[in-house]
Amino acid sequence: xxxxxxxxxxxxxxxxxxxxxxxxxxxxxxxxxTAGHAAVSGxxxxxxxxxxxxxxxxxxxxxxxxxxxxxAVEQVRQLAQCGGVMYAVxxxxxxxxxxxxxxxxxxxxxxxxxxxxxxxxxxxxDGAVNTIAFQPGQCADAYLGGKFSRVGTARATDLAEVSxxxxxxxxxxxxxxxxxxxxxxxxxxGHVLAGGYFTSVNGSSADPYFASLNPATGKDDGFAALAISxxxxxxGAAQNATRVYNQQISHGGTLDLVEGDFTSAxxxxxxxxxxxxxxxxxxATVTGWTSPLFDxxxxxxxxxxxxxxxxxxxxxxxxxxxxxxxxxxxxxDTGYRPWNDKKRLPARGLCDAAVAFTARxxxxxxxxxxxxxxxSLYSVAADSSAAYFGGHERWSQNPDxxxxxxxxxxxxxxxxxxxxxxxxxxxxxxxxALYGRGRGLGADDMLLTAAGLWIASDNFDGTQTCGGVxxxxxxxxxxxxxx
Numbered sequence: 001x002x003x004x005x006x007x008x009x010x011x012x013x014x015x016x017x018x019x020x021x022x023x024x025x026x027x028x029x030x031x032x033x034t035a036g037h038a039a040v041s042g043x044x045x046x047x048x049x050x051x052x053x054x055x056x057x058x059x060x061x062x063x064x065x066x067x068x069x070x071x072a073v074e075q076v077r078q079l080a081q082c083g084g085v086m087y088a089v090x091x092x093x094x095x096x097x098x099x100x101x102x103x104x105x106x107x108x109x110x111x112x113x114x115x116x117x118x119x120x121x122x123x124x125x126d127g128a129v130n131t132i133a134f135q136p137g138q139c140a141d142a143y144l145g146g147k148f149s150r151v152g153t154a155r156a157t158d159l160a161e162v163s164x165x166x167x168x169x170x171x172x173x174x175x176x177x178x179x180x181x182x183x184x185x186x187x188x189x190g191h192v193l194a195g196g197y198f199t200s201v202n203g204s205s206a207d208p209y210f211a212s213l214n215p216a217t218g219k220d221d222g223f224a225a226l227a228i229s230x231x232x233x234x235x236g237a238a239q240n241a242t243r244v245y246n247q248q249i250s251h252g253g254t255l256d257l258v259e260g261d262f263t264s265a266x267x268x269x270x271x272x273x274x275x276x277x278x279x280x281x282x283x284a285t286v287t288g289w290t291s292p293l294f295d296x297x298x299x300x301x302x303x304x305x306x307x308x309x310x311x312x313x314x315x316x317x318x319x320x321x322x323x324x325x326x327x328x329x330x331x332x333d334t335g336y337r338p339w340n341d342k343k344r345l346p347a348r349g350l351c352d353a354a355v356a357f358t359a360r361x362x363x364x365x366x367x368x369x370x371x372x373x374x375x376s377l378y379s380v381a382a383d384s385s386a387a388y389f390g391g392h393e394r395w396s397q398n399p400d401x402x403x404x405x406x407x408x409x410x411x412x413x414x415x416x417x418x419x420x421x422x423x424x425x426x427x428x429x430x431x432x433a434l435y436g437r438g439r440g441l442g443a444d445d446m447l448l449t450a451a452g453l454w455i456a457s458d459n460f461d462g463t464q465t466c467g468g469v470x471x472x473x474x475x476x477x478x479x480x481x482x483x
Contacts, residue, residue, distance in 0.1 A: 053385030054417055054426060055453045055478040057434050059467045063116045064088075064097045064108070066459045066474040076456035076474045079447040080132045082139035085119065085164070086112040088456065088475065089129035089144065090444075107132070107144065107168070112451070116477075123168030125160075126150040133185035133192065135215055140164060141171055143192055143215075145182025158182050159194065159201065159218070175202030175218030184247045186256065188278050190215060191223050195244030195258065210244045210258065210265075212284070224276070224284045230263025232271070232314035236339060240314050248319075250326045254279040255287070255359075257322075257329065261315040271295045271307070272317040273331070275359075288362025293350055300340060306349030309335025316351060321380040321387070321446075322359065323420060328367065330387045330420075331355040334376035337402065345406065346399040347371045354380070354389045354396075354418055368423030370416075373398030373409055381446035381453060386417040386426055388435075390443025390455055396425040396433060414439045414466075415455065437476060438463035452479035 066074040070093070077090035087109045095102045097118050102108065106129045109121040127148030134142055144151070144160045151160050154170040158181050161174035170176065180197030187193070192213040194201065199208040204220040212223035231240045244260040256276040258265070265274045266286030275289035292298040294317060296307040309316045316335030323330070335351030337343075347353070352374050356367040377391035395401065396416045398409030405411070410425055414437035417426040426434040437443065437455065440463030445456035455466065459473035466476035 053383045053480060054434075055383075055386075055388075056481050057428070057467050057478065059469050059472060060114065060116075060452075060477045060479050061469075062098070062114060063472065063475050063477050064095050064102075064110050064118055065464070065472050066092060067094060067096055067101075068459060068462050068464045068473055070094065070459060073441065073458055073460045074474055075441065075444065075458035075460075077129070078131050078445045079454050079456050079475075080134065080142075081112050081447070081449050082134045082142070082164075084112050085109050085139065086116075086454070087121075087132050087142065087164075089132045089146070090456070090474075091128040092474070106146070106148070109164070112449070120166070121164055121168050123160075123162045123170075124152045128181075130181065130183050130196075131185045133187050135187050142168075143174075143185050143187070145178075145185045145194060145196065147181035151176075158196070158198065161218070173216060175213075177202055183243065183245050183260075186247050186249050187215065188249060188253070188256070191221060192218075193224060193247065193256065195247060195260065197241065197243045209242055209260070209262070222283065226266045226276075226284075226286065228260075228262045228265050231261050232263070232308065234308045234311075234314070234339060236311040237308075237314045238312050243315075245315065246319055248321060249278070250322045251324060252326050255326070256284075257320045259315075259317050259320060269295065269297070272315065273320065289359070289364055291357065291364050291366070293366060306338035306341050306351075308339050309333075309337065309349060309351035311339050312336075318376075318378050319380050319445075321382045323382050323387075324384050327359055328382075328420065329357045329359045329364070330380050330382050330389075331357070332377035332380040332389050332391065334378070334391075336374055336376075345402065347373075347402070352376060352393075354387070354416070354423065356387065356420070356423060367421075370396060370418055370423040370425070371399040372396060372412075373404065373406060374402040376442060378442045378444050379446045379456075381448045382420065383448055384420070387420050387423075388415065388417050388446055388448075388453055390415040390437075390446050390457070392439050392442035394439070412436060414457075415443055435467070435478075437466040438473075452477060 074092035106125040129146040131145045151170045156176035158178040160176045161171040162168045178198040179200045182196040184195040195210045209228040246259040272294045275287045298304040319332040338349040354370040357364040372393040373395045375393035379390040395409040396412035400406030412433035440458045440460040443457045447454040455476040464473035466472040
């Protein structure tokens, strides 16, 4: 499950290598080729309780949404399902469904199945909520992280546990104080894994930026003692702070991908992303999974890689997702262009791209890269039929264009579905992109459930369309086809 921004997204920029070019790509990422047409025929493998994919391009009607026009941009930053209820958190004040309007400050919930009725849950959080998590099978309480100081009338700083019954009162027994915003929460085997800008949480400064918390008390339990440190430094790089930004636990439940701004984790050199072994004892450990394509271990060209991107925001691997069998990892990247290769085309590096790596090796292999042509990607989810990417993108398969459609580029605004094996864009019978949505600031989260794909976004500049259907500002649901 993806994480969300701790602030409104900036419109930025973000494409494809044939498999024949992968060997060269692993060395220098220097010769991108355009992928072939990938016809969609509903041939994806069916999974338990799920029809054959990929998901429908036609959104389900009746889901809650934001008004098209609001005084400030409304944004959903993360979605989570627990039992039969869907939970949405972010930065917003009002939610619509049909003719009814609901006041909701930064968190709301609704039935996960049609007619998607809104619930009374309203924790009334006074600041942005970036992330929400549940203990498996326990839906009575939810953990919230973000940049806030109050839940209802109770004091809570950037971290809280709240009841999901009634309006959502603070659970006081769980510590609710962090000294910096919390960007991501996940739960594993009796541990609440929290990441963000904080250096102290609930009175402990033992594990800055990423800490494992006791699910009852919120105290640091020492399970994730990673000593995360460092930030990105290269010519012209803007100031950037150490932080953990996002995480995704594998389907098998024993591995965790962690993204952020750091240069060391678990005593090992790591940049942009690392993989955590949650099954190791007595503590979680950082695995050998990394690549010079993003960690810079081979240096810059010649002989190295274009591993640093935009000087304005040096952190660029915004989100990741696991393939259903945990054999592959998909990365959603921002970054515009490599700082040391700003003008040449075709594109190089992993900036503004959808990317796939193998996952079951301490030396992952690059499978493919699909460049958007200098537009950002913020979210990703995957099933056996497609890897779905969302962001602010305008094109897919566009390595030969930057802020314009280059030769071979295909219009794919707001989201794209890619072939998991090749990275080729999934297209309809007319050859156009199968999926599309209003770009806005960019789809900040994607959540796959047994029923289909939920997409979290915003109403920036009046954005409200998904799959060509209006009235879906902030939230869109693409169901699996019924068989």
